[in-house]
Amino acid sequence: MITLDKQRRKKLQAVVDKDYSYRSYYDDDVEVRATGKCGYGVFAARQFLPGELVMEVTGQLISKKGYEGSEYVMDLDTKWYLEPSTPGAFMNHSCSPNCELIQLTKTSLGVVAICNIEADTQLTFDYAWEAFDWNPRCQCGARNCRGWVVAEDEVKKMKRLAKNRKKKPR
Ligand SMILES: [Zn+2]
Structure with missing residues (x-):
């Protein structure tokens, strides 16, 4: 069996983390952290003003035909669901949200601030x-x-x- 030396493992793990892990999301404007009671959540790493684009949500597009969607799935348009990747997948619901989702491009959604959001606040939208x-x-x-x-x-x-x-x- 081939084993990895420590340094190489660390280097490769950083590559894996970048794609898969909520520990080191590359966009410095938001952070995925444990919420304490609702699993993981996405937090603002800086202040956002009303109407400001917080982040783009990308992921896998799945045809709505015959697919009921996972817990995380988002509506993209009439034909497609967006199965979001990190960090979008970790955004929690709130009945009094500070963000809303809009269709940004043919294949992505935008998280837009609907009020002033201070740094360290959890970002939420209404799952509806x-x-x-x-x-x-x-x-x-x-x-x-x-x-x-x-x-x-x-x-x-x-x-x-x-x-x-x-x-x-x-
Ligand atoms: Zn509620």
Whole structure:
């Protein structure tokens, strides 16, 4: 078996980290860090002003036909989902978000600040998911938190689903 010497391993690991790891994302404007309660999240490394482009979200394009999407998948347009790569994949939902997503190019989304964002603040957007049986409880902590990770106009439906879920025997 071929073994790597320490120095070469370190060098190669840096290459791997750059592509795969949230530990060393190359864009200095944002950082992926542990949030403490919601796994990893993306944080501002500097101040962003309202309307400012925070980052570009790129990733794998998947046809909407026959694909239900993963937990992280984002809507690109009517035909395509964008399965985001790091750091976009780590952006958490908030019912009171400080960013929104817009289509930036044919193949990418832009995260745009919708208010003043101080450095070290977690960057969030409204996932606005449809209500389904599996939607998780929201832990965003906003005063207007909807209780689940769903779109505002889906809350009623979600409450109904959750009620039925409780009744179901396990
Ligand atoms: Zn919430």
